[in-house]
Every structure is written in C-alpha cells, then in structure tokens.
Amino acid sequence: MATTHYIGQPTSRVDGRAKVTGQAKYAAEFNAPGLLHGVVVSSAIAKGKITHLDANEALQLEGVLQVFSHQNRPDLAWLDLSYKDMTAPGGSPFRPFYDEKILFNQQPVALVVAETFELARYAATLVRVQYESEEPTTSLEANLDDLYTPVSFKLGYQKPKSRGDFKAAFDQATTRIESEYYHGAEHHNPMEMHASTVFYEENGSLTIYDKTQGVLNSQHYVSMVFGLSKKNVRVLSPFVGGAFGSGLRPQYQLFMAVLAALELKRSVKVVLTRQQMFSFGHRPVTMQQVAIGATFDGKLEAIRHAAYSETSTFEDYVENIVNWSGMMYSCPNVEQEYKLVQLDMYTPLDMRSPGAATGVHALECAMDELAYKLNIDPLELRLRNYAEEEPSEEKPFSSKALRECYQQGAERFGWANRNPEPRSTKDGTALIGWGMATGMWDAMQMPTRATATLTSDGKLTVGSATADIGTGTYTIMTQIAAEMLGLPLENVTAQLGDSSLPLAFVEGGSATAASVGTAVTYVCEKIQKKLLKLAQAANNSPFAKAKLKDVTFSEGYLRLRSDATVAVSLTELMQQNSINTLEEKATALPKLLKQSKYARNTHSAVFVEVRVDEALGSILVTRVVSAIAAGRILNPKTARSQILGGVVWGISMALEEDTFMDHTYGRFMNHNLAEYHVAVNADIRDIDVIFVEEQDTIASPIGVKGVGEIGLVGVSAAVANAIFHATGKRVRDLPITLDKLL
Amino acid sequence: MYRSAENEIVEEVENQVHPPTSITLKINGTETRLHVAPWTSLLDALREYLDLTGTKKGCDHGQCGACTVLVNGKRINSCLTLAVMKEGTDITTIEGLAQGEALHPLQKAFIEHDAFQCGYCTPGQICSAVGLMNEGKAKTRDDVRELMSGNICRCGAYTNIVDAIEEVMHTQPAPCHE
Numbered sequence: 001m002a003t004t005h006y007i008g009q010p011t012s013r014v015d016g017r018a019k020v021t022g023q024a025k026y027a028a029e030f031n032a033p034g035l036l037h038g039v040v041v042s043s044a045i046a047k048g049k050i051t052h053l054d055a056n057e058a059l060q061l062e063g064v065l066q067v068f069s070h071q072n073r074p075d076l077a078w079l080d081l082s083y084k085d086m087t088a089p090g091g092s093p094f095r096p097f098y099d100e101k102i103l104f105n106q107q108p109v110a111l112v113v114a115e116t117f118e119l120a121r122y123a124a125t126l127v128r129v130q131y132e133s134e135e136p137t138t139s140l141e142a143n144l145d146d147l148y149t150p151v152s153f154k155l156g157y158q159k160p161k162s163r164g165d166f167k168a169a170f171d172q173a174t175t176r177i178e179s180e181y182y183h184g185a186e187h188h189n190p191m192e193m194h195a196s197t198v199f200y201e202e203n204g205s206l207t208i209y210d211k212t213q214g215v216l217n218s219q220h221y222v223s224m225v226f227g228l229s230k231k232n233v234r235v236l237s238p239f240v241g242g243a244f245g246s247g248l249r250p251q252y253q254l255f256m257a258v259l260a261a262l263e264l265k266r267s268v269k270v271v272l273t274r275q276q277m278f279s280f281g282h283r284p285v286t287m288q289q290v291a292i293g294a295t296f297d298g299k300l301e302a303i304r305h306a307a308y309s310e311t312s313t314f315e316d317y318v319e320n321i322v323n324w325s326g327m328m329y330s331c332p333n334v335e336q337e338y339k340l341v342q343l344d345m346y347t348p349l350d351m352r353s354p355g356a357a358t359g360v361h362a363l364e365c366a367m368d369e370l371a372y373k374l375n376i377d378p379l380e381l382r383l384r385n386y387a388e389e390e391p392s393e394e395k396p397f398s399s400k401a402l403r404e405c406y407q408q409g410a411e412r413f414g415w416a417n418r419n420p421e422p423r424s425t426k427d428g429t430a431l432i433g434w435g436m437a438t439g440m441w442d443a444m445q446m447p448t449r450a451t452a453t454l455t456s457d458g459k460l461t462v463g464s465a466t467a468d469i470g471t472g473t474y475t476i477m478t479q480i481a482a483e484m485l486g487l488p489l490e491n492v493t494a495q496l497g498d499s500s501l502p503l504a505f506v507e508g509g510s511a512t513a514a515s516v517g518t519a520v521t522y523v524c525e526k527i528q529k530k531l532l533k534l535a536q537a538a539n540n541s542p543f544a545k546a547k548l549k550d551v552t553f554s555e556g557y558l559r560l561r562s563d564a565t566v567a568v569s570l571t572e573l574m575q576q577n578s579i580n581t582l583e584e585k586a587t588a589l590p591k592l593l594k595q596s597k598y599a600r601n602t603h604s605a606v607f608v609e610v611r612v613d614e615a616l617g618s619i620l621v622t623r624v625v626s627a628i629a630a631g632r633i634l635n636p637k638t639a640r641s642q643i644l645g646g647v648v649w650g651i652s653m654a655l656e657e658d659t660f661m662d663h664t665y666g667r668f669m670n671h672n673l674a675e676y677h678v679a680v681n682a683d684i685r686d687i688d689v690i691f692v693e694e695q696d697t698i699a700s701p702i703g704v705k706g707v708g709e710i711g712l713v714g715v716s717a718a719v720a721n722a723i724f725h726a727t728g729k730r731v732r733d734l735p736i737t738l739d740k741l742l
Numbered sequence: 743m744y745r746s747a748e749n750e751i752v753e754e755v756e757n758q759v760h761p762p763t764s765i766t767l768k769i770n771g772t773e774t775r776l777h778v779a780p781w782t783s784l785l786d787a788l789r790e791y792l793d794l795t796g797t798k799k800g801c802d803h804g805q806c807g808a809c810t811v812l813v814n815g816k817r818i819n820s821c822l823t824l825a826v827m828k829e830g831t832d833i834t835t836i837e838g839l840a841q842g843e844a845l846h847p848l849q850k851a852f853i854e855h856d857a858f859q860c861g862y863c864t865p866g867q868i869c870s871a872v873g874l875m876n877e878g879k880a881k882t883r884d885d886v887r888e889l890m891s892g893n894i895c896r897c898g899a900y901t902n903i904v905d906a907i908e909e910v911m912h913t914q915p916a917p918c919h920e
Contacts (some may be wrong), residue, residue, distance in 0.1 A: 016853035019861030020845065020868060022796015022836035029795035117790055118779045191800045191808055191862040191896050241798070241862030242896050274801040470860030470897050641856045641899060648898025673805040673894065680891040684900040 004486045004554050006479040010637035014478045014489065015239075015468070024239045027211040028195035028271045035197070036065060038113045038260055038270035039120040040253070041127050042279060046105035046136035046666025047344045050129060053110065058123035063115040065264055067127060068256070070109075073097040074263065082224040086217045087248045087506060089347065090152030091315030096252045097259070102131065103313060104346040105667040106279035111256045113268060136344040136666030140285045140310045147308055147339040152316030156442075156509060160322050161392050164333030169302035173293025177369045181290065181362040183734035184658040185668070186283040187676060188351050192241020194280075195271040196257040205232035206261060210254050212237050213247035213467050214506030219499040221250040222258050230499075237497035240469040244649075245350040247469065248508050251280050278671035281349025282659060284310045286321065286358050290366040298376045300331035300385045307359060311340045312347040319355035325363045326392035327599070328440055329385040334392070344666050350508065352649055353709035356441055357716070361734070364437035364717030369730065377420060378436055378721065379410060390599030398595075399696035399705075401629035402438070402603035408690050409627030410436075413607035422728035430611045433726025439604035439714030443631065443696075443705035444511040445590040449502035450519035452481065452527050454582045456574040458556060460487055462523065463495035466504035466516045471708055472638030476513055477520050479635060480702075484524035485531075485570070486553035502585060510602070510706030513634060515588065517702050523586035530584070531558055534577050535568055542566045590700070600699040602630040602710040606647070608718040612726045617738035620685070621651050621719060627690040631705030636691065643689045643711035650715020652679035655735050765829050769794065770838025778825050785809045787825035788835060796836035796865045800894070807893030810866035810873070811835050817873025819892075836865035839872070847914060848872060851906035859897035867893045871907045875914065883908060 018024040043050075055067035066072075076095075077083065083093040096108050110127050114120035137143060170176065192211060199207040206228070212218045215235040223230045240247060257270040272279075286309040293302035305325035311317040322336040351357075371378040386403065389396045410416065418434050419425060425432040450464040462481045468474045477494035481487075495501060496516075504516055525548070532551060535543040535558055542560065543551065552559050557567040574582070609623035624647050633639045656677040660669045670676045689711075699705045716734060723741070724730050731740045766775050769792065776791050785802070788794040788811070797820055800808030804822040811820045812834040839846040848868050851857070858864040870893045880886050886904050895903065 012853050013856065015861070016858075017845070019858055019864050020836075020849040020852050021840055022794070022865045024861050025795060026798075026862060028799075029789070031790070031793050031795070116779070117786060118782055189896060191798070191806065191860065191894065193799070193801075240860060242860040244896070271799075274803065274805075470858075472859075637856050641859055641897075641902065644901055645859060645898035648900060652898075672803060673801050674803070678894060678896060679898065679900075680894055681900045681903065682887045682891040684887070684898070687901055 004482060004488060006483045006489065007634055009635065011475060011479055011489065011635055013472060013475045013638060014494065015474045026192050026239050026241050027197060027209045027237065028269060030197045030209045032199065032267055034267065036113050036115065036260070036264065036266050036268045037117040037120045038111050038256055038268050039124040040108045040256060040270065040272060040276060041110035041112065041124050041129065042276060043102050043105060043107040043109050045102055045131045045133045046138065048102050048131050048133040050100040050102065050109060051132050052130040054128040055110065057126040058112055061119065061123050063119045064123045065113045066260070068097060068111040068259060070097045070099050077225050077227060085221045085249050086214065087155060089154040089315050089317045094314060094346070096255045104344060105665065106276065108252050108256065111260060111270065113260045113264065138343050138345055138661050138666040139663045140287065140308065140341055140343065143341045143343070144308060146341050150316040150318050150340050152318045154318050157318045158320050158323050160336035160338045161326055162335045163326065163392065166302045166304050166333045166335035169333035170291060170293040170304065173301045174296045175294045175370065175374055176291065177366060177373055178291040179366055179369055179732060181288045181365060181732045183286055183358065185285050185661065186351060186653065186657045187278050187659050188244045188246035189277060189673065189676065189678060190242030190244060190246055193272050193274060193277055194246065194251045194253050195269065196254040197269040198257040198261040199267045200261045200265055206234070206258065208233065208235045208258070210235050210237055211240060211247055212250065213240065213243050213469055213508055215497055215499040216465050216503065217506050218250045218254055222254065225255065226258060226262060235499040237467060240467055243469045244352045245354065245508065246281065248350055248506055274673060275671045278659065278668045280346050283351040283354070284317065284348035288362040290362050292366055292370050294370060294374065298374050298381050298384045300329055302333040303331050304335040305359065305363060306337040308339050308341070310343050310345070310348065312345055313342045315347040316340065317348040319350065321355045321359035324356055324359045324440055327390055328363065328387065328438060330387045330391055331385065353441065353712045356709065356713045357653065360439060360713050361717045364714055365720050365732065368435065368721040368724065379406060379415060382406065382438055393599055395597060395599045398598040398600045398698035399631065399694045400601070400603055401692045401694045402605065404692045405603060405605040405627035405629050408692060409605040409607050409625050412688060412690060413625040415607060422725055429614050431614050431726040433610045433612065433722040433724065434607070435718045435721030435725055436605065436607045437714035437717035437721060439606060439710055441510060441602045441710040441713055443600040443602055443699040444509050444514065445518065445700040446505040446511050446515040447587070447589050448504045448515040448519040449585065449587045450516065450523040451502055451585050452523040454485065454527050456571060456580050458487060458571045459491050460485055461493045461495060462520050463501040464504045464516050464519055465499055465501040466496045466512055467507035468496055469507055471507065471512065471642060472635060473512055473516060475638055476517060476634045480517055480520045481524050484521060484553065485527060486555055486557060510708035510710065514700035514702065514704040514706055517634065517704055518700055519586060519588040521702055522588050523584050526584040526586055527582055528553060530582050531570060531573060534573050595698060598698050602705045604628045604710050604714060606714050606718045608722045610719060610722040610726055612723060612741065617741035619655055619723060619736065619738065622685045625688045625690065626711060627692055628707065628710055629692045629694050630707050630710055631694045631696045631699055632703035633691050634704060639691065639707045640689045642707040644687050646709065646711020647687050647715050648679050648684055649712045651683065651719060653734060654716035654719035658735050763826055765826055767825065767828060767833060768831065769833045770835060780824065780826050782825050783821050784823045784825045784828055785820040788820065794835050794837055798862055798865055800863065807870060808863050808866040810869045810893060812869055812873055815876045817870050836869060839868065847910045848906065851910045855902045855906040857902040857906040858899050863893060863895045867895065867903055874907070875911060880911065
C-alpha cells in the first residue's frame with residue numbers, strides 16, 4: 001500500500017470523475033415518472049397590488065393541474081419567526097403568495113404546474129395578471145434623506161466601532177484625502193439556476209433535492225412554514241452548481257415546489273429562469289466616503305469610513321463594510337458610520353466576501369490615493385502602518401503573516417521595479433499600470449458534528465450535513481479521514497448535503513474547512529481510540545501500554561511510533577475481534593474562551609498589472625499575484641482554485657459587473673447573462689497564487705483558517721489602483737468601464 | 743375580432759399540447775425514439791425526456807454555453823436548437839465521451855488541472871473543448887481563451903481550463919475532422 005499521507009497534498013477532487021462525466025446530479029436532475037413541472041410567473045411591477053389574477057385560460061389546457069397564487073394558497077404558518085431561516089437578517093421575511101401586495105419587481109405571483117415543462121411554460125404565459133401600480137422608490141442616491149441606522153441582528157454582523165477623536169486628529173493631520181466611492185448592484189449568478197425537486201412519498205413525507213448551501217436550513221424552513229415534522233422532511237443537495245451566497249437562504253422555488261407537492265400530493269420540480277435569478281438578493285448598491293489624515297511621513301492618524309447602502313422595505317440587510325477600516329491598519333482615531341435606505345426591492349443577500357468586497361475596496365483605493373499624495377510607495381505606506389495587533393479590539397492576532405505576503409508577493413511580481421509615475425510605462429498603444437492592495441477576512445469555526453463508520457473490509461465512511469458548492473469539501477473530508485486512519489483515499493467515502501446527517505452550519509463565510517475538518521478529525525480520533533483498545537486486548541499485546549500519542553495509523557496499519565515494525569492491520573484487528581463495524585459520532589465546538597482572546601483573520605496582498613488601450617480605454621488585467629496567509633492549507637490544488645476564483649471575481653467586479661435598475665419601473669433591466677457581464681475566459685490572464693505559511697491552532701484546532709472569500713478581497717482595489725497608475729485617472733465608481741476612462 | 747383570432751390560436755395550440763411528434767435521435771451512438779413537442783429544445787429533450795442530465799441548463803438563451811453538445815462533431819448550444827431538427831445527426835453529449843471506464847483525455851486533464859469547482863459548466867466546457875480541437879483553429883493559449891469564451895465558468899476556473907485544454911491539444915495533434 002502506498003503512503004497514506006494526504007493532508008497538505010494536492011489531491012485531485014474525489015468527485016472529479018462524477019463531474020467530468022456528467023454523472024454528478026444537481027437539484028433539477030432527479031427525474032421520476034409522473035414528476036410535475038412548475039413554472040413561476042413573476043410580477044411586472046415593483047410596487048402596488050394585484051387587482052385581478054385570472055388563471056382560467058391556463059387551467060383549461062389539458063395537462064395543467066393547478067395554478068397557485070395568493071388566491072388559493074392554503075393556510076400556512078402565521079408568525080414571522082416561522083419564515084426566518086438561520087441566516088435571515090432582522091425584519092419580516094418575504095412570504096410568497098401571502099396576499100395581493102407587490103413589494104418588489106419580479107415578485108413571484110403565481111406557479112403553474114403541468115405534466116410537462118413545455119406545457120407549464122406555455123400555460124404561464126396565459127395567466128392574466130392586472131395590477132394597481134404605485135410609483136416605486138428604488139434609487140439609493142436619490143433617497144439619502146431617508147438614511148437610518150439599522151438595529152438588525154444577523155449572524156456575524158458587527159456594529160461599526162469608532163475610537164479616539166477622528167475630527168480633531170484629521171484637522172491636525174498634515175496630509176489629508178477625502179474620497180467617495182460607489183458600486184452598483186451585483187448578482188450572484190451561479191451557473192446552476194435555483195431549483196427544487198420535491199418527491200411526495202406515499203406516507204406524505206417529502207424528499208427534497210434543493211439548491212442550497214445548507215440542507216438543514218432548508219429543512220428547518222420547510223418544516224416551520226408548512227408545519228411538518230422534521231422527520232418527514234429530508235433535504236438533499238449532493239452537488240451544488242455554484243452559489244456564492246445565493247443558496248444561504250431558502251429561495252422561493254423551494255416554497256413553491258413544496259406547496260404544490262403537498263396540495264397536489266404529487267412530486268413537483270420548480271426551476272427558476274435565468275431572468276428570475278435576478279429576483280432574489282444581490283450585493284447592494286453602496287456609496288462610501290473615506291477620509292484619511294496622516295503625518296508627512298505616512299503615519300495614519302485618522303480614518304473616517306462611512307457606507308450608505310440599500311435594503312428592502314421588509315428586512316434590514318446588513319453587512320460588515322466599514323469595520324475593516326478599524327482593523328487593517330494601526331491608527332489611533334477611527335470614525336465609522338453605516339446606514340441604510342429602505343427601497344422597493346427584494347432584500348439584498350450575502351454575496352462572496354460580503355461587506356469586505358465593498359469596504360476594503362474603498363479603504364484600499366483611499367490608501368493608494370494617500371500614498372500618491374505623500375509621495376510614498378503604496379506598499380511602503382502599508383508597511384509603515386502595519387497592525388501588529390488588531391487595533392479595534394486591541395487583541396493579538398492568532399496569526400498574521402501579512403508581512404510575508406507583502407514580501408513574497410512583491411518579489412514574485414517584481415514590484416521593486418515599479419516607476420511610481422502614472423502613465424510612465426507604455427507598450428505600443430497600451431498604457432501599463434501596476435497596483436496593489438491588502439485583503440482581510442475572518443477565520444471562523446462553527447459548531448459541527450460528524451459521524452464515521454469503519455467496516456472490517458477497511459472501508460471508512462464519514463458524514464456531516466455540510467455542503468460542497470465547488471469548494472472541495474468532499475475532497476478535504478476524504479483526505480483528513482484517510483490520513484487519520486491510514487487508509488487509501490479510495491477506501492474512504494465522504495457524505496454531505498443530506499439533512500439526515502449530523503449538524504453542520506450553512507456553507508458560508510469560509511468556515512467550512514475549519515469546522516467540518518475539525519469534526520472529521522475528532523470523530524476519526526474516536527475510531528483510532530477504539531482500534532487501539534482492540535489491539536491492547538490481545539494477549540501479550542505490544543500495544544498494551546501505548547497511548548494514542550504513541551501510535552500511528554498509516555498504510556492500513558496501526559503501528560508503534562517508536563518501532564514501526566510493530567504493526568497490526570486494521571482489517572485483521574477487526575476480524576480477529578469479530579467486529580464488523582465501528583461507529584462513532586463527534587461534536588467539534590470552537591474553544592470560545594481561548595478564541596475570544598485573539599483576533600482571528602486571514603490576510604492577503606494582491607498585485608495587479610493592467611494594460612489600458614490609450615485610444616479606446618479598453619482594460620485587460622494581464623498579470624495578478626495573490627499572496628495569501630490562511631493558516632494550514634489542506635489541499636493546495638483545491639485551495640488554489642478557491643483563490644483563482646476569488647481573483648476572477650475581483651476582476652469581474654472591478655471591470656464588468658453591474659445590474660442596472662430602471663428607476664421608473666423599479667426593475668433590473670439587464671437580467672440575463674448577455675447583458676449582465678461576468679468575466680469570461682478571454683478576460684483572464686495569468687494568476688499566480690502564493691500560500692504563505694502560518695501555524696495557527698487557535699483559529700481552529702486543525703490550523704485551518706479558510707480560503708473561500710480572501711482571494712476576492714482587495715482585488716478590485718488593486719485593479720483600480722493599477723488603472724490609476726496606467727492612466728493617471730482615478731475612477732471611483734465600479735465597474736470601471738472604458739467610457740469612464742475616455 | 744381580435745379576441746376570436748386569439749382564441750383560435752389558443753385552440754390550435756391546445757390541440758398540440760400532447761406531443762404529436764415522434765422522432766429518432768442518435769445520441770452517443772445509440773438511436774432512441776422519443777415523443778416530444780415540436781418546440782421542445784434539444785437541451786430539454788436530453789434532460790427531461792432521455793435522462794441525460796449531464797448536459798446543463800444555465801440560461802436557456804444561448805448566453806452561457808453550459809448546454810454545449812457536439813452535433814456531427816461541431817459544438818452547438820443545445821438550448822438554441824429544437825430536438826426535431828436534429829434527426830439524422832450524430833449527437834455526442836458528455837455521457838458519450840468516455841470509452842467505458844477510460845476517460846476522454848480532456849476529461850482526465852480537467853481533473854488533473856482542477857479545471858472546475860462546482861462542476862456545473864464542466865460538461866459544456868469539455869464538449870466545447872472537443873469542438874474547439876475538431877475546428878483546429880486554436881494554435882496559442884490566447885486562441886484557446888478567445889475561442890472558449892462562449893462557455894462561462896462563474897467559479898472562475900479559466901486559467902486551469904486553458905491549462906487542461908493546452909495540454910491535450912499538444913499531445914493530441916490530429917483532430918478528427920468530420
């Protein structure tokens with residue numbers, strides 16, 4: 001047997017074969033005879049009420065079973081609390097088909113259920129809806145008079161925290177900058193559209209395939225809203241075609257598919273259209289003001305960061321935008337403000353690196369502006385203000401190898417050769433620019449449970465109700481379990497995306513590897529202990545006095561650490577003792593007391609080269625170096641992919657993504673993938689990823705800090721700063737499209 | 743007058759809601775008979791009627807490339823063609839690329855280079871790459887980037903996708919032209 005050392009190895013995805021052969025099944029891909037198809041009818045107005053909804057024409061078609069709407073919705077849960085999922089912000093969650101009121105454009109107003117998809121789609125065009133329309137309010141910029149301070153509780157939300165006396169320090173500072181930044185709405189747009197397939201079982205229980213980042217969250221929502229016992233609702237999500245936050249909350253297709261299945265006592269599938277993917281949640285439009293005061297030699301004295309953002313009329317969506325300005329640099333006086341405006345739109349929704357993608361962009365662009373004003377190299381300015389401890393909480397970092405990120409990233413990029421003068425480098429008709437930025441994100445560990453079952457043929461199964469949204473959870477669970485028990489990868493099966501598995505939190509916030517990885521480690525330790533006990537039970541056992549730390553598990557054997565030739569095969573051990581299966585459960589709780597004494601974060605330094613056509617203003621990011629400090633990297637292949645994806649998102653955010661609102665109709669106009677631009681292959685050139693070593697058993701016992709978001713944070717700022725270096729033009733509105741450079 | 747004309751159309755359509763059309767499609771070398779509406783797209787025929795769900799729906803409007811399949815060796819968006827139009831053609835989907843247990847070289851290279859994350863755009867990317875190699879136009883890395891830009895990967899695996907395709911392109915010099 002080959003070596004069974006897997007943690008830290010660039011193992012190829014264990015679900016790779018299923019994904020490249022088309023065998024991996026996503027939520028809309030579970031077919032069965034008699035499965036009904038539901039198509040959603042969306043509201044044509046943003047505000048007002050339905051005065052008339054006539055489904056007769058649709059219902060007359062043979063094969064159309066029912067048209068659901070507020071007119072025939074059965075009685076459902078009454079309390080707001082029943083509709084609150086685990087990640088809901090404060091307020092009253094949207095209830096589909098609740099009444100005739102229209103709260104946002106593209107609000108689902110009817111569900112047509114028919115024998116075939118084609119029929120349901122056609123019948124949906126025959127549902128006649130008349131509205132009494134009111135003028136919608138959808139512009140953040142036009143409604144800044146209505147700003148208010150949110151009191152919302154949302155998991156992970158931190159209120160802004162000021163310190164010192166900003167105004168006095170700013171007034172006294174020798175160098176000052178003040179800038180305003182803006183970015184438009186962005187939509188997640190995972191490639192797989194949101195879908196739910198609900199199988200109505202003979203006993204009335206439901207088996208649901210849902211596109212979600214948390215099967216337990218969907219199960220909780222369905223059981224609460226429809227008054228079902230959790231044991232009669234099983235939610236599965238073995239493969240998720242991307243989510244980036246869109247699957248954190250149960251979306252309305254789940255509600256609709258369940259409603260139809262229960263009412264018709266049939267199995268139903270509901271898939272949203274790409275247009276409808278723009279109807280629930282987005283990264284909110286945000287206006288930001290950043291003011292920085294510094295000494296002549298670049299020491300930060302005062303930072304003010306204010307963010308004004310949007311939410312719906314029914315929930316207070318909040319994210320940590322301004323907080324980063326108090327955490328990233330050493331600075332005695334910081335003032336922060338965060339306010340919202342309620343608009344006639346759906347509640348915004350966490351989208352990859354929520355808050356940080358927005359707030360760190362503004363701060364890091366402002367730092368570049370300050371560097372130019374001070375005539376100090378942008379990297380040098382950051383080093384002069386390096387935060388050795390986390391300044392807003394005044395706590396040490398559990399680990400922070402940001403200095404090494406700066407050094408290694410700059411060296412790989414060749415930053416030292418940079419001529420700071422804007423417009424100083426040309427190549428034919430192209431202006432070349434170099435920019436950099438810092439990134440920061442949280443390192444989190446959530447309470448998680450896992451199971452493990454070892455059978456006497458040497459096969460191990462580990463499970464937890466977590467998700468793999470492309471992040472590689474299946475693979476790291478397999479690697480950890482295989483290494484812990486010294487088994488070949490192919491002998492280990494990881495299970496996830498099933499509400500019948502033990503507790504895991506929604507996959508989000510870059511917390512999954514640390515949380516699930518720790519639970520899998522703990523449960524495998526328990527199996528190790530059981531195996532050692534079995535070995536000790538034999539007559540004259542050489543393991544008699546051994547403790548767990550005195551033995552190893554490798555190549556299928558339990559061995560003495562001091563003498564590897566003293567070994568017993570796991571399969572023999574179990575067979576000799578007539579044991580067919582060993583089963584264990586473990587709970588991994590974060591050590592809150594220990595963790596609370598430290599700030600736990602990931603850090604990054606990103607360096608970007610852009611090429612801007614002087615005449616046309618077209619921009620291409622030609623080179624990126626992203627140096628990441630994120631603790632222990634379980635799998636450099638899949639972790640690198642997370643960072644590559646984050647960088648691509650950062651480039652896409654900087655240069656392309658923008659959902660345009662027509663404020664007359666309160667409607668997103670470019671709600672399709674032809675007009676909502678995301679980065680395509682031709683937009684992306686070389687991306688170099690460096691993982692800087694960090695040892696950190698405080699952030700999580702297995703040393704993992706998470707890589708899902710950090711790759712994105714700061715990238716858009718580095719691109720904007722590089723564009724300034726190339727062109728001498730400071731563009732403070734995202735995306736930076738060529739018209740803004742001409 | 744207008745009203746009755748509309749009713750006529752409705753009636754006409756009503757008569758057609760039960761698929762009158764029986765077609766035979768040759769998919770991955772196997773001929774299959776199926777009953778579909780004339781307006782059933784090839785994509786929906788594959789996914790909803792033949793249980794070949796490897797081909798993905800990402801937009802249904804020819805904007806994302808997730809539904810890419812090969813028709814007579816050429817890559818097309820299966821959401822933009824009707825199933826009835828493809829009788830008498832050779833259709834290859836992601837399910838038809840491997841020879842039994844042996845993966846197609848591109849499938850192997852995609853795994854090796856981690857050229858996907860969520861996997862949803864992957865069947866379309868791989869079919870598109872097979873079509874690209876059949877076309878024989880791509881010579882450089884930049885050509886591959888340009889000619890693979892009809893397939894969106896929201897996870898952002900582009901650099902790895904290009905690495906995987908380049909590797910196979912350079913080890914498989916003879917594209918099979920139809």
